[in-house]
Amino acid sequence: MGSKPAKPSRGRAPLPESYRKRTYRERVHTTGLVAFRVVCEQTDLLIQAERPLADEAREHVLDCRGQIAGYIRRYPEFATTLVPWPNVSPAPLVVRQMIHAGQAAGVGPMAAVAGAIAESVGRGLLEATSRIVVENGGDLFVKSDAPLVAGIFAGASPLSMKMGLKIPDTGDGLGLCTSSGTVGHSLSRGVADAVCVVARSSALADAAATAIGNRIQRPGDIDGAIQSGRGMGDILGIVVVVGRQMGAWGSIELVPLNRKKG
Template sequence: MNNPSDSQPHSPVHYCERTYRQRVCRVGLHAFQVVCQETDLMVQADRLLDDEAREQVLVCRGQIDGYIQRYPNFAVTLAPWREPAFAPEIVREMIRAGSAAGVGPMAAVAGAVAESVGRKLLDYSRHVVVENGGDVFIKAKGPVVAGLFAGRSPLSMKMGINLPDTRDGIGLCTSSGTVGHSLSTGSAEAVSVVSHSCALADAAATAIGNRVRLPRDIKAAIAFGKQIAGVLGVVVVAGREMGAWGQVELVSLKGKKG
């Protein structure tokens, strides 16, 4: 993946360095970055869709920002938000995801935007990967391996999560108490969640990560994650230890390129 300032910003993906932005790489897809205010996406698709992606980001931001102007507490609450009778669909999706996981709706915002943009781009491209701050919406033919980025843990980018079927689109979201801007009360290096709803995966990753302060908390945190309806799989990394449950197949990334 190249930045827009690079000399060849839109070349097809053949190899991706192993960073949190480049955990999912599909050979032959075009990669491009879309930045709009605080939203910063890395997108892969069959062709360049910068304008279409940016337009959908603006739609999402307009709907969320407009709702926050009416209800300022929506942006800061850490508790589930009561679903109103009238609200934009992306806001309702965030509310439902936060309620399912027991967290505030903004815990789902990155995943919700990633999926909204990704599904819009499916009008123009058969294959789409949208990454938004470590939260990824994926729809691709065949299995996809996503690298597990876990900051300073020795396990970081040594293992990947194999997703055998993304035909209808799937969310893979990661929260960390030690890396990035995720708001977490825990200290796990990474909590990754798989769900058909990217918003739910995002909210659930936050809720599960809040319960991990030491490696010994991994088992209980995963047990909590199992109870969240719609969660398909969970991976937790804390220090040198890892736990996993559900529809996640862990694979070695040794020697993999993209």
């Protein structure tokens, strides 16, 4: 079980070297938090918390992965379907979150797996830290008591890491997830360099980013794709980047990033 299925080659060529270096992990910096990495099989998390919690985080990851893998053993199609999964039987919480997110966005449940794991681990760690950032393959769960800015990583687009999403209040926690048709391993039928979605649920943000990205075959599709995302549930904001063009909607603020040179 990986974060998401491998995607077919489509549109502009991806940036495998940039992705391997995980350049997107420079997107969020939070003052006063300790950063540490947790890797369990294909799940690779970068976590920021008030103190090192790698052992606790690993336990949460193993629990999530075990629950998802157990459900897939019962229902193998769950891992491969590209359409919403019905509520056919009792399921663990992380699986139910994936199912509900896929239903809201009109995609398969595995489109929400990275966001669902990030949120499940993050909420579990809130027992030991009041602030947390969990990043899983570019998908985030964030709980902070101060405003933060998340940079928009969009691969080869000239807009990549030039703008950021300013989040003044994360409340009890929210998700900020990104899908791309040109960067990374996420399954996308579109060619957007980045589709960023902010939602109260990381699973929903993840699934919605995939669904919106699937609609984008050219820059002229940006407005229609954003409009489709507005009806996918508790979505707070959407940003789409295709080459030199960008579209945005919602209760979000775009701010320029002050990137130091050298």
